[in-house]
Amino acid sequence: MAVFTDLSEADCGRIATAYRLGSLTSVIGIADGDAETTYLFRSGRGEFIVTLFESGAEPFDVERAFQTMETLSGAGIPCPATLRTDVGAATITVAGKLVAVVGFVPGSRLSEATPGKCHALGTCVARIHQTLGRSRNRVPLGLPTGPVHGALNRDNVFFVDEMVSGVINFRFRHNDVLIAELAEVILHWAVTADGTLERTLVRALLAGYEDIRSLNEAEWRAVSAFVMAAAATVFARDGRLTDLEAATQRVFLSAKNCIEEIRP
Missing domain, CATH: 3.30.200.20 (Phosphorylase Kinase; domain 1)
Structure with missing residues (x-):
């Protein structure tokens, strides 16, 4: 703004x-x-x-x-x-x-991610997907698709204490693979300064999401790759082209390790 x-x-x-x-x-x-x-x-x-x-x-x-x-x-x-x-x-x-x-939306944008806030955000993302996608479709690989917010970064979510108090900026709503948006949320909210993911935050986001909508086997297999794709998009947009391959590979391996430890 x-x-x-x-x-x-x-x-x-x-x-x-x-x-x-x-x-x-x-x-x-x-x-x-x-x-x-x-x-x-x-x-x-x-x-x-x-x-x-x-x-x-x-x-x-x-x-x-x-x-x-x-x-x-x-x-x-x-x-x-x-x-x-x-x-x-x-x-x-x-x-x-x-x-x-x-x-006016009460609350403030996130200054520091915590497991509690990430759990609340994961739940909110799943509720958005569930509410907007009453009739959900599947692509051939078994990945559910439907309406997504399209920009669930730190600018567009407000918190009061540990709870989500408001989600804004729905102009980017579109249909997509649902796990793609969840992967973008994981990247935006759980990435650390060295380009790896904070495992406790990833765990909290996924636990919050699964409180509302359980991921299927295909989604669990694909989420690391979608995190890598989200990272490549962000890094390219920011002009980080010289180390793009290494940076995205680092995010992918971090996501893969997180998922292997977390998934049921």
Whole structure:
């Protein structure tokens, strides 16, 4: 999140009116990474996150994200509350940008991974997969596929104490092999500075996930390879090309050793 587009007082008033936020008491720009402009609006009704999409999002993209959050919230999975206009629209256009508003999510992003937080995250990931994938498909190798969040990194999950308090940013939802997303979560949340995986965190993530959805034999066999694939993607995106093969091999061997010790 960041501020790339300034809002005038009139712009803020138009947003508050469209989404029935009430009289605004403060408007604060949030300068925190990302590629979109984000504000915190405060009013008598509460606190709201207002996003101005700088990257060419379409109303359909935001509507699908809203529907996803509404489905998950209905199942008790912590997501931002969605706000719609009088005609039920998820978005309006202000200052030449598409705008959406959601409720403020309590908690904070992770500063240090712990087994308790990773167990809670694993459970949350499985609940997302289970809720969105009521009719799940399988690819020929026996790996279940279905809707996934698409960006369950440390920027998009909030915690209060050891519990997940909110999952945000559902614009990247797509269909994929479920174990591929779980492998990405393992990489993002359990990798150490030397490029290996912290075994206690991997164990906690998988235990939390399996509390809700058990992995099948094909998934247990494949998870290490998917962790390696996730690592290769991250390292290549970060420009780590000179040691790409060695780095991904190190992650793979670490994942393989973890899985061999953990799997039932």
